[in-house]
Amino acid sequence: xxxxxxxxxxxxxxxxxxxxxxxxxxxxxxxxSTAAATNPATPADATYTVRGRIDGLPTPDGxxxxxxxxxxxxxxxxxxxxxTGMNEMSMDFLGIAPGVDLSxxxxxxxxxxxxxxxxxxxxxxxxxxxVKLPPDTKLRLSGEGK
Ligand SMILES: [Cu+2]
Numbered sequence: 001x002x003x004x005x006x007x008x009x010x011x012x013x014x015x016x017x018x019x020x021x022x023x024x025x026x027x028x029x030x031x032x033s034t035a036a037a038t039n040p041a042t043p044a045d046a047t048y049t050v051r052g053r054i055d056g057l058p059t060p061d062g063x064x065x066x067x068x069x070x071x072x073x074x075x076x077x078x079x080x081x082x083x084t085g086m087n088e089m090s091m092d093f094l095g096i097a098p099g100v101d102l103s104x105x106x107x108x109x110x111x112x113x114x115x116x117x118x119x120x121x122x123x124x125x126x127x128x129x130x131v132k133l134p135p136d137t138k139l140r141l142s143g144e145g146k
Pocket of ligand 1: 088089090
C-alpha cells in the first residue's frame, strides 16, 4: 500500500515534468527511427511555428543533427496539455519530414520553422517546414540584438 502511494506520487511528478526526458534517439539512427520520422504513429499533439537560427545541420554519418536556436515559445504545451512555455534554447530536432529541404541552409541562417510535437510516439518533435528569413533578420535570442 505504501509502495503504491510512492509510485503514484512519482508518476505525478513525472507528469509535471520533474523527470528528465529520455534521450531522444540512439547515437546512430536506425531504420526504425527513420520510419518513425516519416510515418508518425499518432496525430500531433501540437504544432508550433517559431523563428530561430540554424546552429547545426545533419551529417550523413548521423553524428550531428539539425540544431536550431529557437526563440521563446510562450504557447508551448507540456505533456499534460497545460501551457508551460518554452524559453529560447538551442535544441536538436531529430525528426525531419520528407518534404523539408535542408540543402539550401547553412549554419547561421535565420529561419522560421514549423514543428509538430508528439508525446506518445516518436519522433517527439518533427520539423515539417523551414523558411529562410532575410539574412539581416533580428531574432530575439540571447547574445543577439533585440
Ligand atoms: Cu526548445
